Structures are given as C-alpha cells and as structure tokens.
C-alpha cells in the first residue's frame with residue numbers, strides 16, 4: 001500500500017488529486033485478502049480502472065484507491081462458430097480489441113480505440129458506432145467490497161442500458177469487477193450502418209471491407225473527432241445523449257428542422273447532445289485551462305493547469321444554456337469523485 005499518491009497520471013482529464021491510500025491489485029485474490037483482513041473497513045473506497053470516465057473535483061481523495069491492474073486473456077470455449085474469452089479487468093480495452101480483430105473474432109470491432117480497461121467496460125456498457133458491450137457480454141466476475149465474496153453476474157443481471165448498468169445504478173460502489181467473459185463470433189456480418197462509416201470506406205476506395213479494415217476505419221473516424229487523451233485531457237463524451245418525448249421533439253423540429261435524431265422505443269427520441277451544445281454556441285469555446293473540443297462539442301477538455309472544479313463549472317453553464325434554448329436538461333455520463 002502506498003500513501004499520498006498524486007492521481008494525475010491515473011485520470012485522462014489529467015487533474016491533480018492526491019489519494020490518501022493507493023493499492024495496485026494484480027490478482028483478484030489480493031483484493032479478497034485485503035477485504036478479509038479488514039483493510040478497507042471504515043474507509044471510502046474508489047475503484048480505479050483506466051480513469052477515462054472520471055472527474056476529480058477535490059484536491060484530496062480522503063480514502064483508499066484500488067487500482068485494478070490484473071492481466072490475462074484466455075479462450076475458455078472454442079466452438080465451431082464462436083469463442084468465449086475470459087479477460088481480466090486490468091487489460092487495456094483497445095489492445096484487447098486489436099488482438100481479437102487480428103484473430104478474426106467478431107463482436108468488438110466497432111468498439112475500437114475506446115480508451116480504458118476491460119473491467120470498466122460493463123460499468124457503463126461502453127458503446128460506439130452501433131455496437132455496445134452488452135451485445136457480446138456473457139458474464140463477469142465481481143468481488144463484494146464488504147464481504148470479499150465472489151459473484152458471477154450474467155448478462156441479464158447486469159441490467160444494461162444506454163451507458164448504464166447495475167454497477168452504475170443499484171449496486172454502485174458495492175462490487176469490483178475482476179474479469180469479463182465475452183462471446184465473439186468466428187464469422188458475422190460487419191456493422192457499418194452508423195453515421196459516416198460507409199462514406200469513409202467509400203472515400204478510401206474500400207468496397208467490401210475486411211474485419212481489420214473496418215476496425216482501422218473506426219480508429220481513423222474516432223481519431224478525426226475525438227482528442228487523444230495523451231495530448232489533451234478529456235473523458236470522451238462528457239454528457240449522455242438525452243432521450244425526450246416524441247411530442248417535445250416534434251415541437252422542437254418546427255424551429256430546428258435539421259436536428260439529428262434517432263427513434264427510441266415507447267415514443268421517445270434520442271437527440272445528440274453534441275449538436276445541442278454546438279447550436280447553443282459552445283463548440284470550440286475555451287479559456288486558459290478548459291474548454292469544449294472544437295471537433296466534437298460533446299467532449300469537454302482540459303488544456304492543463306486547471307482544476308476539476310473548472311470542468312464542473314463549465315458543464316453547469318453548458319447544461320443551463322442548452323436547457324434555456326431547447327428545454328432539455330442534459331446530464332453527465334462521467335463520474336464525479
């Protein structure tokens with residue numbers, strides 16, 4: 001166990017926050033031992049994975065950080081048409097996706113280059129370009145932070161939704177995910193319906209893409225729109241895309257005929273928060289330390305020298321101004337600590 005560790009390099013926003021205590025977990029059993037010895041008792045616990053979806057709002061985290069760094073990828077089933085992979089929580093997600101694509105296994109290619117570690121992927125059911133983690137998720141193993149007991153959560157039990165799961169909802173803060181099992185197909189149609197994937201492939205003269213070519217195209221599309229967290233601090237999309245009633249959408253459409261939208265079940269419509277924020281005039285806005293990314297307004301960025309509070313303040317101003325213009329309150333997808 002280490003004490004007084006600066007977490008700047010452990011969060012993709014790159015904010016300073018000092019953790020009173022910090023333990024790196026390299027094996028699920030180590031975590032169970034810590035719990036059984038009572039070393040977490042009475043302490044505030046923060047499970048830290050890649051730190052890509054977290055905003056530190058205070059300079060000191062007065063508790064214990066569990067940094068998940070257990071590694072290993074194992075094929076636990078190998079059938080004619082699919083394989084099941086058991087992936088330890090500390091594995092890097094983009095690297096895992098690359099390896100699967102190289103092995104011609106389908107099911108995670110559209111989730112290419114989403115920064116983060118495998119253990120965090122189910123927590124918010126990561127999604128991009130028409131694919132979500134839940135589509136290939138079989139089950140995960142998790143450890144209860146109070147009792148140290150292991151439990152398996154199958155897909156249904158995780159209550160996956162858009163950027164949500166039971167681990168972000170009802171069971172928030174109670175379990176640590178230690179490994180994830182994913183079912184990947186040996187052959188499957190490629191999913192190229194979302195946004196500009198087809199246009200990108202066409203522009204690059206690719207008619208009938210291979211799995212690898214689709215993966216690489218997604219990486220290129222992301223690269224053009226989203227900041228590289230190694231260069232500019234961010235947590236990817238800062239807000240969720242709001243889902244509104246169809247009646248409200250139709251009323252708005254009278255004034256804003258170009259509003260992009262996606263139909264949802266139960267007479268609801270999802271509208272892109274990035275579009276709303278851009279229309280409210282925020283795209284590219286910045287001060288010395290923080291701002292709104294100029295290529296994708298859904299991403300708030302930290303240019304350096306700022307504090308988490310600067311983002312909190314900016315996010316609130318954006319929420320207020322979007323609400324004033326459209327009557328829609330957008331909410332963050334990033335976790336505040």
Ligand code: EPU
Pocket residue numbers: 127128129130194195225226235236237238239240241260272273274275276278283295296297298333
């Ligand atoms: N748009 C604008 N202005 C902007 C940004 C977007 O007008 O500044 C419009 C676009 O033109 C497009 C629509 O909004 O019509 C959607 O934009 P985009 O395809 O970039 O996707 P998004 O809805 O803004 C979501 C995810 C991303 C994911 C992309 C691609 C959420 C909160 N975000 O963004 O996920 O990569 O779709 O699937 O659902 C993340 O969660 O961190 C993340 C990056």
